[in-house]
Amino acid sequence: MGARGSVATTAVAGCAAVTAGLQPATGMVTETPDFAGTGLPELSSFVFGGHDVASSPLPKRAEELAAGGVLPHGLPAAVRAELAAADEEIRMGGPLPGDTRDDEELIAAFAADITDFARRTGVARTVVVNVSSTEPAPADGDTRLPASSLYAAAALRAGCAYVNFTPSTGLRHPDLEAAADAAGVPYAGRDGKTGQTLLRAVLAPMFRQRALAVRAWSGSNLLGGGDGASLADPAAAAAKNAGKNRVLEDNLGTLPEGEVHIDDVPALGDWKTAWDHIVFEGFLGSRMVLQTIWQGCDSALAAPLVLDLARLTARAHEAGLTGPRPELGFYFKDPDGGSSALAEQYGALLSFAERLREAR
Structure with a gap:
């Protein structure tokens, strides 16, 4: 289909x-x-x-x-x-x-x-x-x-x-x-699971296994093509983000603060950029940040x-x-x-x- x-x-x-x-x-x-x-x-x-x-x-x-x-x-x-x-x-x-x-x-x-x-x-x-x-x-x-x-x-x-x-x-x-x-x-x-969530499925278990507390996990997606056009509809984007959030909640035990934003950029065509900003806490409450950028061809x-x-x-x-x-x-x-x-x-x-x- x-x-x-x-x-x-x-x-x-x-x-x-x-x-x-x-x-x-x-x-x-x-x-x-x-x-x-x-x-x-x-x-x-x-x-x-x-x-x-x-x-x-x-x-x-x-x-x-x-x-x-x-x-x-x-x-x-x-x-x-x-x-x-x-x-x-x-x-x-x-x-x-x-x-x-x-x-x-x-x-x-x-x-x-x-x-x-x-x-x-x-x-x-x-x-x-x-x-x-x-x-x-x-x-x-x-x-x-x-x-x-x-x-x-x-x-x-x-x-x-x-x-x-x-x-x-x-x-x-x-x-x-x-x-x-x-x-x-x-x-x-x-x-x-092709890009941003693939990476989340690897990183989220790492934080939990190393007993590092994730306080916030935000993300942004820039994409074009048919996917970008269909996901410009907030209701369709919500359906997409539900799976991204499930990976975090299942692996971390709780869903941290933060949202995923999806922006339609027609000029990108079938290429997309996914950015994640992760705020986590280490020993003695030390606050740290991990940022990732994924750029790839979705098709x-x-x-x-x-x-x-x-x-x-x-x-x-x-x-x-x-x-x-x-x-x-x-x-x-x-x-x-x-x-x-x-x-x-x-x-x-x-x-x-x-x-x-x-x-x-």
């Missing part, structure tokens, strides 16, 4: 580039030796499709990303055939303004598109990954499911593994609890994780593992249970790899 966005385009182009030996699989954890012999699907076996409300074709979007320095110069031309093939499998998303279909009709239509994709392409199994723009959390009294939850419900109905890489509601809607329990598919989420950070998650959930589905997969919390700000400390999450992920290896 969000199949013509920056993250999806980078994932499709990157998968083709790695498969052809044009680029290394940098950033793909599943390509490291710890995941050898786990039976993960080969990248060369991937078939891409999806939904989006945007109409710009993937080859053109890839050219735009290359012009912005996200993709290597010349890569869009080198993998144009793969991008075009994926674009042929992208259908118009929704619900669009003026759509009179009710939730049940929309879910049925989306599920039919997914099952038709699987039938037409002959894939062994399908993974539905949400990489669309962040939506606000549902308001009290809303009688309709948000778009992310409609697609999550469609994934369940189509019998697909599901990954929510966004802060949007997805499967975390109370109306979907029973369907998720009964679906018999693996699912994971929520909100991919290049996210795309290899999306490919990892597609491989891991597909393999889990094949192995008969169902329900929420807290072992994949390594990839998320707001995971389905388990620790929020990165080192512990990585240990759980390696244990999961061993479980998949034993299931062969």
Whole structure:
């Protein structure tokens, strides 16, 4: 979902580039030796499709990303055939303004598109990954499911593994609890951990383990592109920040003073800057400060994780593992249970790899 966005385009182009030996699989954890012999699907076996409300074709979007320095110069031309093939499998998303279909009709239509994709392409199994723009959390009294939850419900109905890489509601809607329990598919989420929160998941345990009292933790994000535009909505930004705060509260035992501000700077495109200001207290009440600056390309950070998650959930589905997969919390700000400390999450992920290896 969000199949013509920056993250999806980078994932499709990157998968083709790695498969052809044009680029290394940098950033793909599943390509490291710890995941050898786990039976993960080969990248060369991937078939891409999806939904989006945007109409710009993937080859053109890839050219735009290359012009912005996200993709290597010349890569869009080198993998144009793969991008075009994926674009042929992208259908118009929704619900669009003026759509009179009710939730049940929309879910049925989306599920039919997914099952038709699987039938037409002959894939062994399908993974539905949400990489669309962040939506606000549902308001009290809303009688309709948000778009992310409609697609999550469609994934369940189509019998697909599901990954929510966004802060949007997805499967975390109370109306979907029973369907998720009964679906018999693996699912994971929520909100991919790619930059500022990745660093927080490393630093916060350090302070607690060294018995240093964190008094305040403030942050700021400057970003452009589709993410910047969608997060300019305060309600969408609040959904995003909830995951960032969870990492601090889980690791520190309490949520310190401070807020995270998100500013839309269109000129930055797919590049973002994240700044953190941490006030902590040491022995005899000595006050100290740690500041960090993270500058990176969000799409290049996210795309290899999306490919990892597609491989891991597909393999889990094949192995008969169902329900929420807290072992994949390594990839998320707001995971389905388990620790929020990165080192512990990585240990759980390696244990999961061993479980998949034993299931062969």
